[in-house]
Amino acid sequence: MTRTLWIFGLLFISLTEAYGLKYFPENFVVAKRGDPVTLTCTTKTDGAVTWKFEDDEIDIDDNIQADGKNLAVSEVADIMLGEYTCWRGNQKLSSTHLLMEADEGEEFDSLIKCRAKSYDCNFSCKWTNSRYTAVRLGLGPDCSEGGKSCHWVSSGVWQDGGFQLELSHTLSPYTEESTMLELTAEAISDHQIIRRTKRFYLRDIVQPDSPQIVNCQEVEQDLNVTIDPPSSWSTPHSFFSLEHEIEYTLKDDGETRRSLSALIPKRISKLRVRSRDSLVQSTWSQWTPWKNVRSGKKDLCRCKNKEKFCCPELPAGFLDGCKTKRKKKRSKDATINLISNNV
Numbered sequence: 605m606t607r608t609l610w611i612f613g614l615l616f617i618s619l620t621e622a623y624g625l626k627y628f629p630e631n632f633v634v635a636k637r638g639d640p641v642t643l644t645c646t647t648k649t650d651g652a653v654t655w656k657f658e659d660d661e662i663d664i665d666d667n668i669q670a671d672g673k674n675l676a677v678s679e680v681a682d683i684m685l686g687e688y689t690c691w692r693g694n695q696k697l698s699s700t701h702l703l704m705e706a707d708e709g710e711e712f713d714s715l716i717k718c719r720a721k722s723y724d725c726n727f728s729c730k731w732t733n734s735r736y737t738a739v740r741l742g743l744g745p746d747c748s749e750g751g752k753s754c755h756w757v758s759s760g761v762w763q764d765g766g767f768q769l770e771l772s773h774t775l776s777p778y779t780e781e782s783t784m785l786e787l788t789a790e791a792i793s794d795h796q797i798i799r800r801t802k803r804f805y806l807r808d809i810v811q812p813d814s815p816q817i818v819n820c821q822e823v824e825q826d827l828n829v830t831i832d833p834p835s836s837w838s839t840p841h842s843f844f845s846l847e848h849e850i851e852y853t854l855k856d857d858g859e860t861r862r863s864l865s866a867l868i869p870k871r872i873s874k875l876r877v878r879s880r881d882s883l884v885q886s887t888w889s890q891w892t893p894w895k896n897v898r899s900g901k902k903d904l905c906r907c908k909n910k911e912k913f914c915c916p917e918l919p920a921g922f923l924d925g926c927k928t929k930r931k932k933k934r935s936k937d938a939t940i941n942l943i944s945n946n947v
């Protein structure tokens with residue numbers, strides 16, 4: 605019993621390995637189930653060739669006929685999918701994979717998510733369906749029509765729950781976007797191949813990175829929060845304007861509120877911020893981490909930790925003062941230690 609399970613397990617592993625193509629083969633032919641297909645041996649020289657399928661000699665029968673440099677299959681079935689190589693004697697001439705067009709499958713949006721951090725020339729897409737072992741993406745009609753001149757970007761290793769692919773486009777960030785991007789995705793799962801195309805505007809996939817909280821300046825009863833765009837955002841910032849939303853927690857009752865204005869009540873304990881393109885009202889960025897708010901005169905030395913605290917703009921050298929105070933205290937402690945040790 606255990607033994608059978610073992611054998612089954614081994615079989616299963618080797619099968620999944622064999623069928624899990626990790627890349628797009630250089631040459632492949634896509635057929636429909638039950639349709640005829642012809643594979644051609646790529647060679648410049650003349651003479652008879654022989655064919656192998658996955659390292660085994662091919663049985664020529666009614667369904668598979670060799671004819672010169674061609675191998676003609678009259679009805680494609682699942683067990684015939686895989687790598688075909690043609691040979692002359694011991695010399696391998698070329699290789700081609702026979703793949704099958706998937707009958708159906710998921711829609712574009714459930715397979716892939718794309719996001720642009722800015723209007724610059726790059727955006728990235730993440731493929732998260734692990735049934736597929738190789739994915740490639742291409743932009744433009746060359747790719748959607750399956751032309752040879754398509755420039756494909758192929759998946760690398762599976763990482764953080766998906767394939768991450770980086771694409772470049774040639775849209776100008778400074779003109780109003782009137783051209784849609786046409787993105788084609790191809791993916792292989794068990795020698796089945798799917799192809800999906802989607803058209804969208806770059807602005808539809810814009811989602812900025814989180815902004816930076818710079819300062820929390822008291823202005824009478826309010827707090828003026830200074831926020832910088834994320835460094836990955838398009839410049840000039842006067843042209844590519846972002847709007848920011850602040851979420852904050854009131855000191856008195858712990859209530860959390862949101863504000864689109866940079867002026868918020870002074871008596872708050874913490875805040876965080878997110879941004880979006882204000883013109884097209886893009887997707888909001890992720891929130892920044894929460895920052896505790898330091899205002900008044902108290903505890904401003906903590907403002908050294910800019911990651912955790914939002915502080916007013918401090919006079920130059922203020923924080924150096926903190927350092928020396930702490931150093932002095934430390935050296936005093938050290939002296940006391942010395943004295944007590946000597947006693």
Ligand SMILES: *[C@@H]1O[C@H](CO)[C@@H](O)[C@H](O)[C@H]1NC(C)=O
Pocket residue numbers: 724725726770772
């Ligand atoms: C675009 O992506 C390429 C490849 O990942 C990278 O080398 C380049 O720095 C990126 N350019 C921008 C503007 O992000």
Ligand SMILES: *[C@@H]1O[C@H](CO)[C@@H](O)[C@H](O)[C@H]1NC(C)=O
Pocket residue numbers: 823828829830867
């Ligand atoms: C808030 O701070 C910004 C930048 O530091 C400044 O330009 C603006 O005038 C301030 N607003 C108020 C009401 O003080």
